[in-house]
Amino acid sequence: MIEAISLHKRFGPVQALRDVSFGVAQGEVAAFLGPNGAGKTTCMRILTGFLPASAGRAVVAGFDVAAQSRAARAALGYLPESVPLPGDMRVREYLDFRARIKRVAVRQRRRRIATVVERCGLETMKARLVGRLSKGYRQRVGLADALVADPPVLIFDEPTVGLDPNQTVEVRRLIAELGAERTVLLSTHILSEAEAISGRIIIIHHGRILIEDTPAGLQRRVHAHRPIRVEIAGAAAPACRAALAELTGVRRVAAADDAGSHGGEWHGLAVHHDTETDLREAIFALARERGWRLRELHREDLSLEQIFRAVTGADAGKGGADA
């Protein structure tokens, strides 16, 4: 339903996209994952027909986004990054305007608006001025707008930014629901979010696609690079570290980043390893054998930087394409 074929985009001296190709099928949720300036927004703007590609082409719902722009746009709902909304309209009125401009049939308009208002939790905000809403509610109005014409293709640029934790969970659930019969492409900075809601993760950096994989596949690749966080008491810190370092596959045991936050008998440690098997069981067994007390044992999330290092084997560098 979404197909990008060798997209290039340059802004003057900045090469924002280089040879980006991917596809998203119906009933699939794909996530763009990448740091600031990676080119996620640029790519989405090309797919929505707001910007043209410098080279390459894109097809949405069977329509070329450049040559059959209107038909392509009619098939998609778009949530832009900053959710720009006109300040002078009320929520209901704005959704009505958007439904009209998206040609929702007169007889369905009321029902569609009621549906998206309910789905996005906007009932209590219907009569509010859009310009005065809090960030999270603006985000929801943007989502409602994207959904109002019930399009088969949805493109969400950072849909959970600015939402409180409850809302984040709710929006992720909404997206999963939508993804069942529609095509969804979203962008995020957060690996765990991409893993939680999408069936495929497209990691993009410096305008280039680094990896395209399922969450499970990505897990396998970066698995060995996720340090295990433990908190142990019952022995001296050096003794614990030495014992842990003896386990097969462990490369290094370091003090956890937040080790300073809890003194006393508890030692916070990060176990770095390079094995495919899950070391947590072995650590637990070790603690039992030695009579340690254990109050924390989990795999830490990798930052994007660490993932890049993990998959490219090199330091991907900081900053964006213009850095």
Next chain:
Amino acid sequence: MRNVLTLVVREMGAYFRSPIGYSVPILFWVLAGLRFYLDLEWTQGDVEAALAQLMGGVHFWLLTFLIVPALTMRLLAEERRSGTLEMLLTAPVEDWEVVAGKFLGAWLFYAFLWVPLPLYLAAVIFLGGSPDLGAVAANFLGVLLVGALFLAVGLFCSSLTSNQIIAALMCAVGLLVVSFLPEVARLFPRILWIQIAGDQLSFFHHFDEFRSGVVDGRPVVYILTLIGLALFLTARSLEARKWR
């Protein structure tokens, strides 16, 4: 076409909710009404002269030059600044529909400013005057056409920037250029066809024809052409985001 209608309604709504929506009409009604009243006084009830002043005197031009930038500066500059342009243009609407909707919305609001005109006429007739309604209609047609042209120029200027103040300033300059096309043309003495066209480029000249009650097809076509050109350029300027 339905999209254009939706956009016109939206634009009118935006006018009536903004400070412009009440300050401009009040300013216009007070100043134009006062001037009309004084003209009636000074000319000792010469209705025709007072109406001609109302729709083409110095005050008319001053107010128009003030009002048009105020009405048009927001139109596209604000959409660009706030980013709502991205929302608008990624919906299934054509660039020209956006331009047409904005233009017609502004023009209808401009026409709304003239709501008191029939009231003035009624009052004058009630007080025993007998204005030549045909001439008034011709003059008013001229007013609406010139208003449309100026608004189209303002809309174009608003499409060039994301700053309303700059849009308003460019609009003021643009209006001067359009108003004094023959004089501007004389700055380029070597372009022959401009010299030949000469005064025909002046819509002041054409406008005076309307004021004298004559509706000729040629000036109408001329002004409509200029409007079309300004709107065409506006649509191109929206598209220009794609070239950068």
